[in-house]
Amino acid sequence: MKTKIFPFLLAILALSACKKDDPSEEETGFDINNPEGYMIFTKYTCPDCYSSNYIYLFDFLPGKRIRTYSSYLATSEADYTVVGGNTIVTDPLGGFSYTFTFANRRITDVQNPHFTFSDTTLIQKSTVNQLAGKTFKGKYYRKDGTVLHENFWYRFAGDNKVEVSALASGITQRTESYVNVGNIAAWVKSVSGANTDSEIMVLVDGKLEVNYRDQTGGVKVYHGTFDEVK
Incomplete structure (x- = not known):
């Protein structure tokens, strides 16, 4: 009997080790009371919006501050408050307040009476530039879903610069410095x-x-989801 039990115990120990190598949501490190080091990515639209897929990025800063980035609205910064241990409510950002709801250390909802949100994701910041040295290619779309650019390229250098092309060949048309x-x-x-x-x-x-x-x-905002070229 002992020789049969021993392999079984080894299997249990192996499974336990695997679980430790694959952290659960509770072990990810996100703390709603101290979310510095994380950002919220989301897309939004509204009946009168210039795009059907606005990108909005919320960056948690020290001192319970939050900053926004987008291509349309100016960058803005405001205070936020944690409510009930699972909700963050911001002071007005660009004229609007936002409510974020979390469960199991994941964001589950974004609320604002003016916008409809989708693809909302909690993202941890990195210690190294995850874009540097990578090339991405895809299609740019207009609000109505028609294609603006069939082939569009972003090539990221290691010095916070990106080469941009709307040509099928990918030949650089402009180079931008980015934040x-x-x-x-x-x-x-x-x-x-x-x-x-x-x-x-x-x-x-x-x-x-x-x-x-x-x-x-007149204002137009184009959108796309690009794949990495490897």
Whole structure:
């Protein structure tokens, strides 16, 4: 009997070791009372919005402050309050307050009476630039779902610069310096040659979520989800 029990115990120990190598949600390190080091990525739209997929990035800062990044709205910063141990309510950011609800250390809901949200994700910042040295390619879409650019490229260098092309060949058409946000996002406040245009690129689950605000002849915001070129 002992020789049969011993292998069984080894199997149990092996399973326990595997569980420790694969942290549960409770072991991820996110603390709603101290969320510094994390960001919330979401997309939103509204009946009168210029895009059907606005990107909005919320960056938790020290001192219970939060900052926003997008291609459309100006960057803004405000205080926030933790309510009931599972909810964060912000003071007005760009004129609007936001309510984030969490469960099991994951974000489950974003509320704002003016917008409809989708693809909301809690992202941990990185200690190294996750975009540097990578190339992404995809399609840019208009609000109505028609294709604006069939082939669009972003090639990230290691010095917070990105080469951009809308050509099928991928030949660089412009190079931008970007604001590095949490080592997983790039924000270009003013596109070269078009100072009123801006763009944002966020790495989410291995894909690059992108927005470009075009001010030519009225505001237009284009969107896309790009794959990494390996």
